[in-house]
Amino acid sequence: MRLALAALVTTVVPTVVGYLIVRGHPVLRWGLGGVLGIAVLGVGTVLGGLAGSAWAGAVVSMIAALAGARYLRRPAPEEPPVSPPILPLLAVLAVGVFLLVIAWSRPVSRFDGWAFWSLKAKAIATTGDFGSQVFTDAEYEYSHRDYPPLLPAWQALSYRISGDFTVAYPTQFQLAWLWTAAGVALVSLAGRRRTLAGFIPFAWLLAPQVVEESVSGYADVPMALFLILGVGALLRSEELGCGPGAVLIAAGALTKGEGLVFAVAALVPLLIAGGYRRRALVAVLAIVLTSGPWFAFTSSHGLTGDVTRPPLEAGHIDPDRDPVERVPEVVEALGVRSTRPSDFGVLVPAALIAVAAAAFRPRVLVASALLAIVAWVVIYLGTPFEVDWHLTTSADRVLIAPLGLLALAAGGPWTSGQSRQPANG
Amino acid sequence: MGDREDPPRRTLNGPAAPATSPGASGSSKLRSIAGLLALLVALGFLVPTLVDLAEETTEHRRLALRDSGRIPPPFPERLVMAARRELAAGETWSLHTASGACVRDEPMYWLAFRLMPNTADCSEPDVAIYWGVDAPDGSRVVRTGRSFFLVRP
Numbered sequence: 001m002r003l004a005l006a007a008l009v010t011t012v013v014p015t016v017v018g019y020l021i022v023r024g025h026p027v028l029r030w031g032l033g034g035v036l037g038i039a040v041l042g043v044g045t046v047l048g049g050l051a052g053s054a055w056a057g058a059v060v061s062m063i064a065a066l067a068g069a070r071y072l073r074r075p076a077p078e079e080p081p082v083s084p085p086i087l088p089l090l091a092v093l094a095v096g097v098f099l100l101v102i103a104w105s106r107p108v109s110r111f112d113g114w115a116f117w118s119l120k121a122k123a124i125a126t127t128g129d130f131g132s133q134v135f136t137d138a139e140y141e142y143s144h145r146d147y148p149p150l151l152p153a154w155q156a157l158s159y160r161i162s163g164d165f166t167v168a169y170p171t172q173f174q175l176a177w178l179w180t181a182a183g184v185a186l187v188s189l190a191g192r193r194r195t196l197a198g199f200i201p202f203a204w205l206l207a208p209q210v211v212e213e214s215v216s217g218y219a220d221v222p223m224a225l226f227l228i229l230g231v232g233a234l235l236r237s238e239e240l241g242c243g244p245g246a247v248l249i250a251a252g253a254l255t256k257g258e259g260l261v262f263a264v265a266a267l268v269p270l271l272i273a274g275g276y277r278r279r280a281l282v283a284v285l286a287i288v289l290t291s292g293p294w295f296a297f298t299s300s301h302g303l304t305g306d307v308t309r310p311p312l313e314a315g316h317i318d319p320d321r322d323p324v325e326r327v328p329e330v331v332e333a334l335g336v337r338s339t340r341p342s343d344f345g346v347l348v349p350a351a352l353i354a355v356a357a358a359a360f361r362p363r364v365l366v367a368s369a370l371l372a373i374v375a376w377v378v379i380y381l382g383t384p385f386e387v388d389w390h391l392t393t394s395a396d397r398v399l400i401a402p403l404g405l406l407a408l409a410a411g412g413p414w415t416s417g418q419s420r421q422p423a424n425g
Numbered sequence: 426m427g428d429r430e431d432p433p434r435r436t437l438n439g440p441a442a443p444a445t446s447p448g449a450s451g452s453s454k455l456r457s458i459a460g461l462l463a464l465l466v467a468l469g470f471l472v473p474t475l476v477d478l479a480e481e482t483t484e485h486r487r488l489a490l491r492d493s494g495r496i497p498p499p500f501p502e503r504l505v506m507a508a509r510r511e512l513a514a515g516e517t518w519s520l521h522t523a524s525g526a527c528v529r530d531e532p533m534y535w536l537a538f539r540l541m542p543n544t545a546d547c548s549e550p551d552v553a554i555y556w557g558v559d560a561p562d563g564s565r566v567v568r569t570g571r572s573f574f575l576v577r578p
Contacts, residue, residue, distance in 0.1 A: 091468070098475055106486040107493050108478070114493040115534040122541035133544040140537070140545070142529050165541055166509075167491045196457035196464070203463035208474040215478075345470050350463035357452040357459070411460055 006162035007104075007170040010154065011177040014041040017062055021069040022244060024188075025081035027089065031184030035229055036244050038154065038178055039251035040065045043290050045153035046254060049129045050293050058157055084188040088202050092187055095211065096180025103172035103215050113217015116143045118171060120152035125159035130297060146303040148294055150254040151219045172215055175222065179214040182225040189232050190411060197354050200347070200411035201228070204404050209343040209396055219256040224401035227252035227259065228408055231266050231368065234279050242282040250286035252401075258379065260291060262401045265375045269367035276364060316389040323381040330380045333391045334373070334399075343396055344403060351403075351410035358410075365409035372402035496535050501556075504573045505539045508554060511568055511575050517546035521555045532556065552577055 014037030015030065022033040040061050048057010102108055109118060120143065123134035130149075134140045158170035183205050190201045204210060214221045226248045234245025253263040263283075270280035297303075338348045360366050376398060383390050485494045488502070495502075512518060518540060519526065520533050527533065527547035536554070537545055552567070553560075553576045560566050560574035568575040 095471065095475070102479060102482070106482045107490050108482050108485075109493060111531075114538045115531075118493075119534075119538045119541065122538070126542040133546075134541075137544070137546075139527075139547060142534065165492075166539075168493060169491065195453075195460070197453075197460035199460050199464045203460075203467040206467040206471055208470045211471070211474050212478060341466070342470070345463065345466040347463050347467070350459040350466075353459040354456040357455040359452070411456070 002162045003164060003167055003170050006158040006160075007173040007177075009161055010041070010157045010170070010174055011038070013062065014038045015177075015181060017041075017065050017069070021065060022240065024239065025083055027084050027184060028081070028188035031181050031186075031188050032229065032233060032240075032244065034181030035178065035185055035225060036233075036248060037062075037065070038174075038181070039150075039226055039248050041157070042150040042154040043247070043251055043254060045124075045157060046148075046150055047290065047293060049124055049149075049153055050297055052129055054124055054128050054153060054156060055160065084184075088187045088199065089184065092180065092183035092202075092205070095206065096176065096183060099176035099179060099211075099215055100173060103176040104169050107168050108172055108215050109168060109217030114168070116147070117152055117217055117219055118155060118168065119143055120145075120149060121155035121171060122159055122165050124149070124153055124156035125165070128160075135303070136301065144257075146298045147219070147257050148254045148259060148291065150251055151222055151256075172217070175215045175217070178222055178225060179211075182229055185229055186232070189229070189236065190408075195411070197358075197411040200351055200354060201232075201404070201407045203345060203347050203350070204228075204407035207344045207347055207403075210400055210404075213397055213400065218397060219259075220397040220400050223252050223255035223259040223262075224404045226255060227262055227266065227401055228404040230263075230283070231365070231405065232408060234270070234283060235276070235365070237279045242279045245279065246283040246286040249283045250290045253287045253291050254294060258375075258398055258401070260287070261375045261379065262372045262405070263287060265371035265402075266368040266405060268371055269364045273364045316386045317384055318386045321384060321387070326381050326387045327377075329387055330377050330391070333380075333395050334377060337391075337396050337399055338403060340396075344399075347403060347407060351406045354410040355406075362409065365405070369402065369405040369409045372405050376402050492539060493535070496531050500532060500535055501570065501572055503570045504554070504556060505536070507568045507570060507573070507575060508536075508540055508543075508552065511552055512540065512543040513551075514542075516551035517544055517549070518552045518554055519545060519547045519550035521553060521558060523557050550578070 011034075015034035016037070017040070018033030018035070018037030019029045020033070021036060022029045024032075041058055044061020044064075045054045045058045048054045048060065051057065107114075119140075120134060123132035124130065126132055134143060135145055155171040155174060158174060159165055162170055186201050186205055190198045210221060210224075230245050230248030230250075230252055232245075233240050233248060234242065237245055249263050249267065253260040267280050267283055270276040271284070338344060339346075355366055379398070380387055380391060380395070482494065488495065490502070508518065518536075520528075520536055522528065522530075522532060524530060527545070533545070553564075555574040555576060557572055560576050564574075564576045565578075566574050567577050
């Protein structure tokens with residue numbers, strides 16, 4: 001009973017809160033609202049944990065979001081909201097139900113999922129903050145203690161409510177719920193354009209790599225979902241307000257190490273583009289306010305980034321690395337991984353064709369996607385690890401977010417259905 | 426850098442908007458074909474992906490695992506159960522295997538996850554876990570199984 005309660009409280013409650021914040025068609029409100037509510041809850045739990053009580057942070061974040069909803073919510077548009085296309089919506093719901101059933105019936109998390117991410121969720125659930133030995137003792141240095149902790153903080157709520165550290169079902173249910181809500185949101189945002197190209201983001205969502213990783217316990221898919229929907233919502237802020245997009249992008253930055261890199265890559269073109277500067281600045285502010293305290297914590301506790309500065313005893317270190325020599329191997333891996341049908345279908349060639357056919361518009365989103373892909377390359381050029389090992393162990397997962405931005409650029413919801421020009425600011 | 430979206434010309438449900446130029450219409454058609462192709466291929470891969478996901482984890486369900494799958498070589502579930510029963514709240518543990526004491530490897534990571542909220546402490550453990558190796562002579566073995574010993578120093 002408490003297991004079910006844990007799963008439902010950590011998913012349904014933030015979804016209802018998010019529903020009350022987001023304006024638009026009810027399907028969009030449930031989908032985007034669900035992801036937004038989870039982002040708010042996760043951020044609140046992290047900040048609460050840093051301040052001494054993750055539970056207080058979670059409760060305060062939900063109350064604050066509810067209280068703020070009446071002020072943040074945009075006035076209802078004059079035109080009736082556009083309903084999402086029904087067939088893609090049903091497809092997303094069918095896959096979502098399958099993932100929810102799988103998540104509730106067996107352990108599905110893979111190595112990093114339980115060894116690093118869920119371990120930290122249990123640690124936060126034990127102490128209610130970041131004071132567990134997992135974050136303070138050298139025994140647990142292997143668990144990437146410096147990684148942004150939104151996902152384990154959100155999952156810690158499940159462990160705390162269930163009181164049972166021996167069953168992973170509620171935390172897996174959370175991941176399946178997030179994918180489903182994000183899918184509903186993406187279909188609602190992208191599908192409203194009623195063009196076939198508008199379904200390229202939908203093809204990204206259903207790509208084998210994205211579906212497989214959605215409940216693996218890794219943070220890559222949650223991070224990508226926050227980021228992609230954040231950018232989509234930010235560009236639609238004339239309807240949704242700046243808040244949802246900014247909070248979602250900030251949540252993406254707080255979900256994984258690469259999240260901050262990709263968030264910055266996505267925001268730089270928006271900061272340069274005249275029509276988007278003000279809303280991008282709001283997102284930057286949200287990132288500073290949410291990720292800043294975490295980086296202050298890792299810095300004050302000496303939790304160094306082991307991707308850039310691994311401990312001496314870590315394996316697979318390349319002492320003679322030369323970034324320039326790595327370029328061909330990294331670029332080849334990018335080409336192979338991104339176009340392997342069993343990973344991403346034909347998403348990349350289709351997206352490139354669509355972007356080229358649209359004369360590389362919308363330029364701001366194309367630039368965001370390109371910058372994220374460049375950032376992906378740079379990560380592997382700069383890593384101190386043996387590059388072939390690092391590519392083998394992570395390249396496909398880490399590609400999910402940049403390719404999501406590319407899919408968004410190729411067919412995504414970059415402007416409102418009513419107003420087809422970016423609003424000022 | 427600001428951009429404007431072309432009005433939609435090929436529609437799924439709504440009325441088609443007139444094309445502004447033949448070239449624009451062609452590019453719109455190309456985009457639609459690309460979108461349709463991406464969608465169909467993604468849907469084509471969907472069922473095998475979901476089947477793989479279910480099959481991968483069927484073994485976990487058969488073994489009645491509810492926390493995480495087993496890691497190779499199969500780590501004995503009875504060891505985890507015995508350690509959970511032995512460890513009181515707040516007590517620490519260490520793992521000793523054929524690879525050595527407190528080696529940072531998959532068995533250590535797996536046990537660290539399974540035994541939370543009890544945490545590892547290799548310098549002063551309350552319970553030392555010996556897996557696949559004998560406990561030291563004269564040590565106080567508090568629980569034992571087919572391939573493991575739990576020792577209280």
